[in-house]
Amino acid sequence: MEDHTEHVCIICGQTKEEGITIVSQFICEDCESEMVRTDANDAKYHYFIHQMRQITMQTHV
Numbered sequence: 707m708e709d710h711t712e713h714v715c716i717i718c719g720q721t722k723e724e725g726i727t728i729v730s731q732f733i734c735e736d737c738e739s740e741m742v743r744t745d746a747n748d749a750k751y752h753y754f755i756h757q758m759r760q761i762t763m764q765t766h767v
């Protein structure tokens with residue numbers, strides 16, 4: 707059984723094999739590592755939070 711499942715990253719919208727899944731939503735390793743590096747004052751950080759919040763909202767519907 708091969709596990710070559712591809713997922714669409716919710717941050718960049720690209721299809722990747724490697725990454726993490728949070729609340730059944732996929733974030734590729736590139737975006738994940740970028741999130742870790744991103745400073746809280748960076749505008750990109752707020753974009754990530756915005757995306758994450760959408761996930762949370764979806765799961766609570």
Ligand SMILES: [Zn+2]
Binds near residue numbers: 717718719720733
């Ligand atoms: Zn990504």
